Amino acid sequence: MSPLGGGSLLLAWQLKGKHVLVVGGGDVASGRIESVLAADARVTLISPSNGLHPLTKSFLDEPYNITYHDRLFAGVEDLADVDLVLTAIDDVAQSHVICSLCRELKIPVNVADIPESCDFYFGSQIRDGPLQIMISTNGNSPKLANLIRKKVEQSLPEHAGEAITKVGELRTKLKERAPGVGGAIGKRRMRWMIDVCTSWEMEELALLDDQMIRKLLDDGWEKNAVPSPGELGARSSHQAYKTTPNFLAPVVFATTLSFVAGAACAGLFLLSRRR
Amino acid sequence: MSPLGGGSLLLAWQLKGKHVLVVGGGDVASGRIESVLAADARVTLISPSNGLHPLTKSFLDEPYNITYHDRLFAGVEDLADVDLVLTAIDDVAQSHVICSLCRELKIPVNVADIPESCDFYFGSQIRDGPLQIMISTNGNSPKLANLIRKKVEQSLPEHAGEAITKVGELRTKLKERAPGVGGAIGKRRMRWMIDVCTSWEMEELALLDDQMIRKLLDDGWEKNAVPSPGELGARSSHQAYKTTPNFLAPVVFATTLSFVAGAACAGLFLLSRRR
Numbered sequence: 001m002s003p004l005g006g007g008s009l010l011l012a013w014q015l016k017g018k019h020v021l022v023v024g025g026g027d028v029a030s031g032r033i034e035s036v037l038a039a040d041a042r043v044t045l046i047s048p049s050n051g052l053h054p055l056t057k058s059f060l061d062e063p064y065n066i067t068y069h070d071r072l073f074a075g076v077e078d079l080a081d082v083d084l085v086l087t088a089i090d091d092v093a094q095s096h097v098i099c100s101l102c103r104e105l106k107i108p109v110n111v112a113d114i115p116e117s118c119d120f121y122f123g124s125q126i127r128d129g130p131l132q133i134m135i136s137t138n139g140n141s142p143k144l145a146n147l148i149r150k151k152v153e154q155s156l157p158e159h160a161g162e163a164i165t166k167v168g169e170l171r172t173k174l175k176e177r178a179p180g181v182g183g184a185i186g187k188r189r190m191r192w193m194i195d196v197c198t199s200w201e202m203e204e205l206a207l208l209d210d211q212m213i214r215k216l217l218d219d220g221w222e223k224n225a226v227p228s229p230g231e232l233g234a235r236s237s238h239q240a241y242k243t244t245p246n247f248l249a250p251v252v253f254a255t256t257l258s259f260v261a262g263a264a265c266a267g268l269f270l271l272s273r274r275r
Numbered sequence: 276m277s278p279l280g281g282g283s284l285l286l287a288w289q290l291k292g293k294h295v296l297v298v299g300g301g302d303v304a305s306g307r308i309e310s311v312l313a314a315d316a317r318v319t320l321i322s323p324s325n326g327l328h329p330l331t332k333s334f335l336d337e338p339y340n341i342t343y344h345d346r347l348f349a350g351v352e353d354l355a356d357v358d359l360v361l362t363a364i365d366d367v368a369q370s371h372v373i374c375s376l377c378r379e380l381k382i383p384v385n386v387a388d389i390p391e392s393c394d395f396y397f398g399s400q401i402r403d404g405p406l407q408i409m410i411s412t413n414g415n416s417p418k419l420a421n422l423i424r425k426k427v428e429q430s431l432p433e434h435a436g437e438a439i440t441k442v443g444e445l446r447t448k449l450k451e452r453a454p455g456v457g458g459a460i461g462k463r464r465m466r467w468m469i470d471v472c473t474s475w476e477m478e479e480l481a482l483l484d485d486q487m488i489r490k491l492l493d494d495g496w497e498k499n500a501v502p503s504p505g506e507l508g509a510r511s512s513h514q515a516y517k518t519t520p521n522f523l524a525p526v527v528f529a530t531t532l533s534f535v536a537g538a539a540c541a542g543l544f545l546l547s548r549r550r
Contacts, residue, residue, distance in 0.1 A: 003338065007402060009290050009314040009359075010409035011395040012283035039284040063278065084284075092456065106381040113456065120286040123407075127282060130413045132398075133427070134285035138405045140443030143472040144480075148435060152408070155430030160423060168415030181367070181388065197418040205419075262537025270545040 008121065008138055015041035018083040023047065023073050023098060028088035028112045030055035031122075036086070037064055038127065044082070046073050047089075076101050088112035115139060124149040129161030130168060159206035166208035167197060173213055174221060195226045204229040283396065283413055290316035293358040298322065298348050298373060303363035303387045305330035311361070312339055313402065319357070321348050322364075351376050363387035390414060399424040403436030405443060434481035441483040442472060448488055449496060470501045479504040 020036045022029055025047030033056060036043055043066045045056070052060075060068050073094060079085070085102050087095055092114070099117040102109035111117035123136035124145040133152060137145045157163075171193060178185055196216070197205070208216070212232045219227050295311045297304055300322030308331060311318055318341045320331070335343050348369060354360070360377050362370055367389070374392040377384035386392035398411035399420040408427060412420045432438070446468060453460055471491070472480070483491070487507045494502050 004309065004313045005315040006405065007313040007315075007407050008287035009310055009316075010398065010400060010407055011286050011288050012398055012409070012411040012413065013286050013395045014393065015284050034279065035284055038279045038282040040280040040282075041284075108383070118289065120288045123285065123287055125285060130281065130415045131423070132282050132285055132411045132413065133423075134287070134409050134411075136287040136407045136409075137439045137443070138287065138407065140405045140439045141446065141468075141472065143469045144435070144439050144442055144477070147472065147477070148406070148408075148431065151430055151432060152427050155426055156423065157426060160419070164412045164415045164419050167419055168412070171416065193416075194418045197416065197422065202419070202422075256533070258531070258533035259537035259540075262534035262539075263541035264537075265534075266538035266541040267545060270542060 006138070008136060010123075010134060010136065011120075012132065013039065013084075013120075015039035015084070018042065019044065019081055020084045020086065021046065021078065021082045022086050022088075023078075024088035024112075025049075025052040025056040026088060027053050027055075029053065029086075030059070032086045032088060032110075032112075033059050033066070035122065035125070036084075037066075041065075041084075043067070044078075045069070046071065046078060048072060073098060076105075079105055079107060082107055085109040086112075126153055126156075128156070130164045131156075131161045157202040159203050162206035163202045166205055166213075167193075170196070170208060170213050170216065173217060177217055177221070192221055192224075192226070196220070199226045200229060204234060207234050281413070283411060285398075285409060285411065286395075287407065288314065288359075288395075290314035290359070293317065294319065294356055295359045295361065296321065296353065296357045297361050297363075298353075299363035299387075300324075300327040300331040301363060302328050302330075304328065304361075305334070307361045307363060307385075307387075307397075308334050308341070310397065310400070311359075312341075316340075316359070318342070319353075320344070321346065321353060323347060348373060351380075354380055354382060357382055360384040361387075401428055401431075403431070405439045406431075406436045432477040434478050437481035438477045441480055441488075442468070445471070445483060445488050445491065448492060452492055452496070467496055467499075467501070471495070474501045475504060479509060482509050 015036055016039070018041050020041040020043050022033055022036070022043060022045045025045060029045075029047065030053040033043060033045065037059065043064075045060075045066055046069045047056075049070045059066055073087075079101055085098065085107055087098050087109070089095060095111045095114055095117060099109055099111050099114075108119045109117065110120055110122070115121070121136065121139060123134040124142070125135075126133040126149060135145045135149050135152065174189055174193070178189060180186060207229065212234065215232050216227065219225070219232070290311055291314070293316050295316040295318050297308055297311070297318060297320045300320060304320075304322065305328040308318060308320065312334065318339075320335075320341055321344045322331070324345045334341055354376055360373065360382055362373050362384070364370060370386045370389055370392060374384055374386050374389075383394045384392070385395055385397070390396070396411065396414060398409040399417070400410075401408040401424060410420045410424050410427065449464055449468070453464060455461060482504065487509065490507050491502065494500070494507070
């Protein structure tokens, strides 16, 4: 094995306009359905209705794009025109049949609880708008993946998702203004975007609106500069997030109080000796 | 679009024993090669040798599993027996040809810099042994993905990778001792593993050795209990990590000093008036 090895290839799979088959409708299946709906897949669900988890049921209503069949998996005809297959059923033999068919047809497949029948695994996930984070322990410990997910979640900058959305808009508008793939213009665009992202705080980027984006391109990109948020007239609705708790105040208070207490004690002592 | 939509399906793709074709050998390609080697893929690299990045060159030596062809992509014959294709070349027309061939053959493909020719995207990554984390902004801002990766990296518990390795070993040994898929035994195993992971700190889990794992199974699993690390005779080589900085000491010092100063001032004042 190579010194690097032992891991997986972490990917952001694209499912827009793709057709995903989910076999099974229980607890695990409901999580799978949620994950593929998040990627804008067209979903077909095959599962007897008596086994449907409440969350699975909730996805069968509008506005979700799910075709539902109240029955068991029927065979290879269920795989026609399918781009990805996820199964989460208790029937191990049936799971193996579905996996073999998928492998023959070269359809990527994940069979819950049977690692060797999986072309890919899921991990513990975080979502904040366009920001997605996956934590994988490569099958070693789902629970630790979960605990780490919680720590990671707490460490994320405020408004990270919003900042990413706004930077995406800025990037799109920059490409409209200065089009072209690769070469000098591509490099200059990339350099300028990096400068903006590193000079502005994440909370400041989250404040970008259409007017500020236009001004940032006019006064920044065109002049090869990066104006500060203040120079663009940023509102400061998020500024409350930037004040850090004041640890000094109680220390100053305690120190002052001690000084007074010390003075009082010494005074009383000396006055008492005076009489 | 569904209220959940707009994202990707984040996955941990399995490449052990799989054959990956990388077309191109430059900067971007070297990163791709590193990622697939991390997942134990068998790699074929096609790229004229005058375009090889130093990192790409370093992967051509032992112990890495790479077959190298010093030439351009030749056509469909280069895709025989290939499970995944990654291209990172400047020739846009050639990129489109490769993508079309892959789509016909149902081989998942990523064409660097041409999003519409990608079945999947890459993200910003963290690796610590069996722990892998991917941060994706769904193409909105690679730079912000990078900045967030740094913050996430700093937030990870000490020895997380080691803890995951050890818990994986514990889980494997538990399955040998109490085998069976699903049902009551599966549930009891899962419950007990969760109890261990939540009662022990990550640094403590990282200390598990063969002897402690055996004791944990004997005194814990068999008796339906979770002994503490101390009860199992854990060494404390990592304990230094657990001491938190003492914020109180300087406060106590300042307060005491102020008391003395106050007493001294009052004393001097009263004594001076005495004369």
